[in-house]
Amino acid sequence: MNVDGTVLAGDVFERVGVDEVSSEHLEKPALTYWADVWRRFRQNKLAVFGLGLLVIIIVMLFLGPALSGKDYQYIDSSIRNQKPSAEHWFGTDDLGRDMFTRVCYGGRVSILIGLLCTVVMIVIGFTLGALAGLKGGWVDNLIMRLVEFVGNLPYLIIVVILTLVMGRSLFALVFAMSLTSWVGTTRMVRGQILQLKEQDYVEAARALGSDTWRIIMRHLLPNTLGIIMVQITMSVPGFIFGEAFLSYVGLGIRPPETSWGALASYGQEKLMFQPHMLFFPSLMIVLTTLSFHLIGDGLSDALDPKLRR
Amino acid sequence: MARFLAKRVVYELVTLFLVITATFFLIAGAPGDPIAAKVEQMPERAQQVIRAKYGLDRPVLERYVRYMKNLILKGDFGQSIVYTGRRVNDVIRENAPISGRVGAIALALDLVIGIILGLLMAFNHGRLADHVLRVCIVLAICTPLFVFAAILQYYVAFKWRLAPIFGWGRPEHYIMPVLTMSIGGIAVYAKYMRSSALSVVGEDYIVTAKSKGCNRRRILQKHVLRNSMIPIVTMTGPSIAGIFGGSFIIEKVFSIPGLGRYYVKAVSDSDYTMVLGLTVFFAVLYVASLIAVDIMYCVVDPRIRIPGTEG
Numbered sequence: 001m002n003v004d005g006t007v008l009a010g011d012v013f014e015r016v017g018v019d020e021v022s023s024e025h026l027e028k029p030a031l032t033y034w035a036d037v038w039r040r041f042r043q044n045k046l047a048v049f050g051l052g053l054l055v056i057i058i059v060m061l062f063l064g065p066a067l068s069g070k071d072y073q074y075i076d077s078s079i080r081n082q083k084p085s086a087e088h089w090f091g092t093d094d095l096g097r098d099m100f101t102r103v104c105y106g107g108r109v110s111i112l113i114g115l116l117c118t119v120v121m122i123v124i125g126f127t128l129g130a131l132a133g134l135k136g137g138w139v140d141n142l143i144m145r146l147v148e149f150v151g152n153l154p155y156l157i158i159v160v161i162l163t164l165v166m167g168r169s170l171f172a173l174v175f176a177m178s179l180t181s182w183v184g185t186t187r188m189v190r191g192q193i194l195q196l197k198e199q200d201y202v203e204a205a206r207a208l209g210s211d212t213w214r215i216i217m218r219h220l221l222p223n224t225l226g227i228i229m230v231q232i233t234m235s236v237p238g239f240i241f242g243e244a245f246l247s248y249v250g251l252g253i254r255p256p257e258t259s260w261g262a263l264a265s266y267g268q269e270k271l272m273f274q275p276h277m278l279f280f281p282s283l284m285i286v287l288t289t290l291s292f293h294l295i296g297d298g299l300s301d302a303l304d305p306k307l308r309r
Numbered sequence: 310m311a312r313f314l315a316k317r318v319v320y321e322l323v324t325l326f327l328v329i330t331a332t333f334f335l336i337a338g339a340p341g342d343p344i345a346a347k348v349e350q351m352p353e354r355a356q357q358v359i360r361a362k363y364g365l366d367r368p369v370l371e372r373y374v375r376y377m378k379n380l381i382l383k384g385d386f387g388q389s390i391v392y393t394g395r396r397v398n399d400v401i402r403e404n405a406p407i408s409g410r411v412g413a414i415a416l417a418l419d420l421v422i423g424i425i426l427g428l429l430m431a432f433n434h435g436r437l438a439d440h441v442l443r444v445c446i447v448l449a450i451c452t453p454l455f456v457f458a459a460i461l462q463y464y465v466a467f468k469w470r471l472a473p474i475f476g477w478g479r480p481e482h483y484i485m486p487v488l489t490m491s492i493g494g495i496a497v498y499a500k501y502m503r504s505s506a507l508s509v510v511g512e513d514y515i516v517t518a519k520s521k522g523c524n525r526r527r528i529l530q531k532h533v534l535r536n537s538m539i540p541i542v543t544m545t546g547p548s549i550a551g552i553f554g555g556s557f558i559i560e561k562v563f564s565i566p567g568l569g570r571y572y573v574k575a576v577s578d579s580d581y582t583m584v585l586g587l588t589v590f591f592a593v594l595y596v597a598s599l600i601a602v603d604i605m606y607c608v609v610d611p612r613i614r615i616p617g618t619e620g
Contacts, residue, residue: 149323153328161332278456
């Protein structure tokens with residue numbers, strides 16, 4: 001009502017009232033952290049492309065040999081050095097072995113090495129980083145000195161020496177490559193944990209009597225999972241590269257076992273006359289690293305709180 | 310600054326010492342005995358003489374002490390067990406400069422072209438040139454060195470005949486290995502330079518400089534370039550050592566008589582003293598490059614020079 005008594009459109013407006021129940025409902029359903037990350041990851045077209053590419057590659061590696069119906073070691077001297085055809089999709093090598101099947105088998109080894117090394121790297125890196133960050137004091141000091149020491153090592157030389165001393169096996173390769181690689185993870189996890197441990201919920205957990213291990217596993221691991229995921233996607237291609245390098249100079253996988261690096265090394269010798277023998281394994285290495293890179297970039301964008309809307 | 314440097318140098322020297330020690334004992338405990346393979350058919354007496362010649366009849370610890378003494382006091386890396394009379398020092402003196410020259414030219418190209426490309430992308434942020442270069446860079450980073458080698462050999466040398474495919478001795482033999490080696494490095498440097506320059510361009514002091522009326526050139530030289538160089542300096546150290554890592558592949562592909570090829574050959578020959586000697590040499594170089602980076606750090610980043618803020 002106005003001062004002079006005129007009714008201001010009293011009949012035009014209707015009182016809506018407050019519905020106590022429905023106002024409790026939010027406009028959008030609440031998203032968990034990972035659902036939100038996944039939502040933003042999906043919006044990144046390149047990252048989704050990378051993920052799709054990786055899935056296709058992995059499916060090919062596992063179903064490929066069955067589809068082509070060839071054996072990767074079967075030598076048929078009547079079909080040596082063939083170009084790619086309907087019968088042999090990637091051609092054949094100089095012993096008449098089907099390249100497609102060989103590339104699939106080699107890829108399994110390469111990716112297996114990449115994953116194994118990453119797992120070892122993350123487990124060592126995370127455990128030491130978490131211990132250093134959480135315990136502090138002399139534990140922190142000792143671990144950080146170790147990090148400094150290992151970080152100063154010439155990586156390649158150490159890998160070469162270790163494969164020389166331990167013999168050339170898959171285990172030696174994985175051991176040597178992951179031994180020198182956990183340093184970055186440790187540094188990162190330690191930094192993250194130093195921030196996290198000041199949080200109230202860690203304090204609360206400690207006050208309730210949780211031991212260090214429980215705090216690490218229940219509270220700190222889930223909260224550092226984001227940066228760890230990014231590290232994983234970035235390091236798998238690194239290890240695949242490392243394996244390819246070692247096999248290429250003749251210090252990695254030994255025949256009859258094969259890998260993309262070993263195949264490429266073999267193809268290099270036949271480059272001038274049989275370029276397809278180098279082309280296909282190299283292409284697979286490039287595509288695989290590319291897909292991991294795109295996924296990693298997308299993931300780190302999706303996890304970045306600054307880019308959160 | 311002096312304290313920062315001293316601390317770093319001490320750490321790095323300790324690392325070097327530990328690496329040499331660890332390598333020595335690892336190789337001493339390595340399976341297989343190159344002498345045994347060589348002298349199998351010889352009479353017992355001759356075997357003993359040969360073992361005594363290389364000092365292999367002594368206990369490991371004694372050999373270690375003698376090796377370290379020779380290394381530190383005389384700079385003597387020992388001699389090959391497989392090739393009689395070939396000294397590790399001679400191998401290094403003859404072959405290291407070759408690897409070093411190829412690597413140094415490639416590294417210089419990496420830095421110059423990488424930084425220019427990175428700045429170019431940062432200043433054209435979001436425009437076509439930026440997008441095209443970014444795609445190229447991702448592809449270059451995802452491609453192993455030997456693939457570049459093969460592509461260049463196949464097209465530049467084999468199809469177009471622009472440079473010799475492999476070989477060594479004349480200046481044009483540098484073209485292919487240097488090109489191959491620098492592609493990956495250029496991509497990595499350009500990538501980091503771009504993100505580094507972009508983050509610097511967003512800083513307040515650039516806005517201040519602009520509002521004071523600084524011209525573009527001055528802002529670029531005095532503010533952007535210097536500040537965005539810090540991550541590049543950090544990366545350069547490992548790259549210096551990487552000269553020799555990359556050389557393993559490059560020297561194999563292009564038949565260059567450099568140290569990397571020698572190293573790989575020594576490993577496959579189980580020439581343990583040669584492997585040990587070259588490893589020590591690589592480790593010394595690596596540590597020297599780390600120290601060089603620390604010094605460069607002090608020059609580039611004034612925050613380190615101020616006492617109390619050091620890490």
